[in-house]
Amino acid sequence: MANFPLAQCRIVMVETTHAGNIGAAARAMKTMGLSQLHLVRPLDYPSVEATARASGAGDILQNAVVHDSLEGALADVTWVFGASARQRTLPWPCVAPRQMGDMVAAHPADGQIAVLFGREARGLTNEELQLCHYHVTIPTNEEYGVLNISAAIQVICYELRMALVGAELPPVEGHLIQLPAVHWDEPPADQAAMEYFMEHLERVLVKARFLDPRYPAKVMPRLRRLFMRIQMDKTEMGMMRGVLKAIEQALPKGS
Amino acid sequence: MANFPLAQCRIVMVETTHAGNIGAAARAMKTMGLSQLHLVRPLDYPSVEATARASGAGDILQNAVVHDSLEGALADVTWVFGASARQRTLPWPCVAPRQMGDMVAAHPADGQIAVLFGREARGLTNEELQLCHYHVTIPTNEEYGVLNISAAIQVICYELRMALVGAELPPVEGHLIQLPAVHWDEPPADQAAMEYFMEHLERVLVKARFLDPRYPAKVMPRLRRLFMRIQMDKTEMGMMRGVLKAIEQALPKGS
Numbered sequence: 001m002a003n004f005p006l007a008q009c010r011i012v013m014v015e016t017t018h019a020g021n022i023g024a025a026a027r028a029m030k031t032m033g034l035s036q037l038h039l040v041r042p043l044d045y046p047s048v049e050a051t052a053r054a055s056g057a058g059d060i061l062q063n064a065v066v067h068d069s070l071e072g073a074l075a076d077v078t079w080v081f082g083a084s085a086r087q088r089t090l091p092w093p094c095v096a097p098r099q100m101g102d103m104v105a106a107h108p109a110d111g112q113i114a115v116l117f118g119r120e121a122r123g124l125t126n127e128e129l130q131l132c133h134y135h136v137t138i139p140t141n142e143e144y145g146v147l148n149i150s151a152a153i154q155v156i157c158y159e160l161r162m163a164l165v166g167a168e169l170p171p172v173e174g175h176l177i178q179l180p181a182v183h184w185d186e187p188p189a190d191q192a193a194m195e196y197f198m199e200h201l202e203r204v205l206v207k208a209r210f211l212d213p214r215y216p217a218k219v220m221p222r223l224r225r226l227f228m229r230i231q232m233d234k235t236e237m238g239m240m241r242g243v244l245k246a247i248e249q250a251l252p253k254g255s
Numbered sequence: 256m257a258n259f260p261l262a263q264c265r266i267v268m269v270e271t272t273h274a275g276n277i278g279a280a281a282r283a284m285k286t287m288g289l290s291q292l293h294l295v296r297p298l299d300y301p302s303v304e305a306t307a308r309a310s311g312a313g314d315i316l317q318n319a320v321v322h323d324s325l326e327g328a329l330a331d332v333t334w335v336f337g338a339s340a341r342q343r344t345l346p347w348p349c350v351a352p353r354q355m356g357d358m359v360a361a362h363p364a365d366g367q368i369a370v371l372f373g374r375e376a377r378g379l380t381n382e383e384l385q386l387c388h389y390h391v392t393i394p395t396n397e398e399y400g401v402l403n404i405s406a407a408i409q410v411i412c413y414e415l416r417m418a419l420v421g422a423e424l425p426p427v428e429g430h431l432i433q434l435p436a437v438h439w440d441e442p443p444a445d446q447a448a449m450e451y452f453m454e455h456l457e458r459v460l461v462k463a464r465f466l467d468p469r470y471p472a473k474v475m476p477r478l479r480r481l482f483m484r485i486q487m488d489k490t491e492m493g494m495m496r497g498v499l500k501a502i503e504q505a506l507p508k509g510s
Contacts, residue, residue, distance in 0.1 A: 114446075126476075139416060140287065229348060
């Protein structure tokens with residue numbers, strides 16, 4: 001069975017205060033392949049600030065539908081998720097964004113899904129939250145969990161894309177396989193040690209006339225890629241530096 | 256084995272142009288529980304704009320470490336991921352953010368992880384990308400995939416939190432179990448139909464003296480929660496409206 005189409009997912013922003021956030025939301029949506037933006041009583045819209053922050057997503061902004069009521073924005077919607085930072089007085093079925101993605105993927109393909117986002121300062125009202133089938137809560141730091149609204153929309157759209165389209169990256173290649181834990185009985189070498197090693201290696205390769213500094217081609221980037229991949233531990237790094245030092249001293253002087 | 260600690264993950268921003276993006280990045284980091292922000296040659300920092308956009312994450316901004324060189328920001332780091340939108344001339348091991356999260360979770364706990372973010376307009380240079388063990392690419396819309404830098408940092412920090420801390424939501428309750436597919440042979444009722452139904456139900460309950468409009472308590476929100484959860488299809492919705500209509504007509508007049 002095919003996944004629910006991303007094109008049938010809409011973002012509904014309720015009484016957004018700052019126009020810039022509407023623009024940033026449009027951009028967040030478009031990067032993830034969503035296109036339907038619905039605005040309920042935006043305070044300052046249309047606006048130059050919204051257009052600037054939308055960057056390459058001006059079309060999403062231009063096609064945004066403005067509503068007088070939230071009910072209007074939801075009339076033809078079959079499943080409503082309301083973004084909420086916390087549990088309210090009347091507990092409601094609540095899911096994390098990743099669960100929401102899995103649930104939407106399995107929704108009948110002829111439906112329409114909406115995710116609601118409330119005011120920057122106060123979120124959605126209890127009445128608005130009760131129009132939702134589910135609340136969706138982004139897991140956050142207990143000490144400070146207030147995401148910017150466009151950042152929250154980016155996370156939600158990202159999870160929808162991951163669930164409905166997937167990562168679309170090339171398959172993991174052989175060299176991405178994790179080294180088994182037994183290789184990690186020593187702490188890993190840090191990046192400073194890696195830089196000293198790469199400089200030392202380059203010096204030795206020049207002295208050995210393997211590398212001509214006038215025509216370096218991609219020798220050093222290729223060797224860097226190789227040695228970065230190995231993820232040497234501190235002991236191995238010390239040993240490799242010893243190898244280089246020995247070669248260096250064994251090479252004829254002035255070569 | 257415990258996951259790699261979130262406190263040992265740093266975000267490195269290279270030659271960021273707009274101070275507002277640094278502030279927004281600090282906020283994105285703090286909401287996800289990261290705290291180490293490193294800035295390499297920021298163009299306009301410190302700045303009032305950065306502080307404003309940081310909102311409640313002013314401490315992250317104040318503790319940010321400014322470096323003259325990327326090498327300096329990475330010296331004590333054991334694993335480097337570079338955010339990159341596309342494959343470069345020399346292909347490098349490349350992962351999606353979710354893979355990155357799983358990999359970081361399994362990294363030895365005494366290490367330091369860095370994720371690099373380049374300039375708003377041009378990203379990281381080839382030389383900077385070659386300092387990385389892996390490139391990390393956020394899956395995007397093929398037609399427009401340019402995330403705002405702070406939005407990209409939000410997604411990366413979100414995946415790190417998901418991998419290292421988890422969703423921390425209460426376990427899914429019984430009523431979140433998906434209805435089996437056989438219940439969906441009819442298309443789902445939309446939200447407008449739901450609103451008509453809820454209004455009809457309320458009217459009938461008042462007429463039947465189950466509900467006293469002067470003392471509504473939480474009767475209607477509780478009934479809404481119940482009927483939202485059922486996710487009626489169009490046929491079921493029509494049937495329920497028929498039930499209400501029949502009851503309405505059967506009730507004594509003027510009651």
